[in-house]
Amino acid sequence: MPAPGDKGVPVPGLQLVSFPGDRGAPVYELQRQLATAGFDPGPADGVYGPRTRQAVVQLQQICRLAADGIAGPNTLKALAFHLPHRPEPGRRLSPHFKEQEFACRCCGLVRVNLYLVDMLEQLRERLGGRPVVITSGYRCPEHNRIVGGAKQSQHLLGNAVDIEVDGLVPGEVATAAGQVGFLGVGLYPTFAHVDVRQSGPARWTETR
Numbered sequence: 001m002p003a004p005g006d007k008g009v010p011v012p013g014l015q016l017v018s019f020p021g022d023r024g025a026p027v028y029e030l031q032r033q034l035a036t037a038g039f040d041p042g043p044a045d046g047v048y049g050p051r052t053r054q055a056v057v058q059l060q061q062i063c064r065l066a067a068d069g070i071a072g073p074n075t076l077k078a079l080a081f082h083l084p085h086r087p088e089p090g091r092r093l094s095p096h097f098k099e100q101e102f103a104c105r106c107c108g109l110v111r112v113n114l115y116l117v118d119m120l121e122q123l124r125e126r127l128g129g130r131p132v133v134i135t136s137g138y139r140c141p142e143h144n145r146i147v148g149g150a151k152q153s154q155h156l157l158g159n160a161v162d163i164e165v166d167g168l169v170p171g172e173v174a175t176a177a178g179q180v181g182f183l184g185v186g187l188y189p190t191f192a193h194v195d196v197r198q199s200g201p202a203r204w205t206e207t208r
Contacts, residue, residue, distance in 0.1 A: 018071040022048040030071055030079075034059065037082040037111075053130065062159070062198055064115045071168060077114070082158060084109040084140070085124045093117045096124055101134045102161065106143030108161055111158035112205070120161070122180045123194070127173070135191055136162040161196035162188075 009072035015111045016026040028046035029117035034055045035041060053069040057062075060067040063078040067113030087099040087110045104110040124132050138156040139147070165173050173192040177185045187205040 012205045017073065017076070018048055020048050020050075020069055022055045027052070030076075031055075033079055033083060037079060047080065047158045051078045062115075063113055064196075081112050084111045084138075086110075094121050096121060096131070097134075102137035102158070103187075104138045104143050105136065106146070107140045109138070109140060111138050113157070113159045113196055114157060116161065119180065119182060119196055120163075120174055120196070123173075123177055123182070124178050127168065130165050133164045133166070134161045135164055154195040154197050159197060160184065160193060162193050164191050 018027050018030050023046055025046065027048045028044055029045070030048075031041040031044040031052055034052070035044065037059070039058050040051065040177060041055040041057040056068045056071050056075060057069050059072065059082070060069075060075055063075075063082075063147060065074055065078060081093075084106065086105050089100065091099045093099050093102075093112065093114065097117055097120060099110060099112070102112045120132055136147075136155065137160075138158050139149060139153065141156065144153050146157055163173065164170075167187065170187055170190065170192045174185050174187045174194075177192060177194045180193040180207075182196065183200070184193070184195035184202045186198045186203075189207065
C-alpha cells in the first residue's frame with residue numbers, strides 16, 4: 001500500500017499526539033512524514049529525540065504555531081497539509097478558500113501552509129471583502145521548472161500564491177498584502193505574488 005503523501009493517496013494525518021522522549025510506531029510515522037515534508041528529523045528510528053523535536057519546531061515556526069516541540073493536534077494538522085496529496089473535493093480550509101484552489105496546475109496535488117490561508121483571509125478583509133482569485137498555488141518541481149520558477153520558489157513549499165482581485169490593479173493588491181504582513185510580495189503586470197516565507201521581507205517588481 002502506498003504511504004500517505006504518495007501520488008493519488010489522500011493524507012489522513014497522524015492522530016496521536018507525540019512528545020519528546022516518546023518511542024514507537026507513531027513517532028516513526030511522524031519522523032517519516034516530517035522528512036517527506038522537507039524537515040529533517042534524523043533517522044526514522046521511532047525515538048522522539050532532539051533532532052525530531054527540532055524538526056517539529058521548524059514546522060511550527062513556518063506555520064506560526066507555538067514552537068514547543070510537541071506534535072500536538074494543530075501541529076499534526078499543519079504537517080498533513082504540508083505533505084503533497086490529492087485535495088478533497090469541496091473541502092474548505094477557511095471561510096473563503098477551498099483546498100482545490102491551491103492545487104498544482106500540472107499534477108493536481110496540493111500542499112499548503114495553513115498560515116498562508118489565514119493571511120489570505122486577512123488580505124480579503126483588508127480589500128473590503130473582494131474575492132481573491134488564486135491563479136497559481138502549489139507547484140510540483142516539474143511545473144515550477146516549466147513555468148520558469150525560481151529554484152527555491154516558495155510555491156514549491158506551499159508557502160505562496162499568485163493572485164488577482166477583480167476591480168483592483170496588481171499594485172493595489174500588493175500594497176494591501178504588505179500592509180497585512182505578507183513577508184514576500186512581488187508585483188507583476190497582471191497579478192501579485194504573496195508568500196509567508198520565514199526569512200526577512202522581500203519585495204520585487206517584474207515589468208514583463
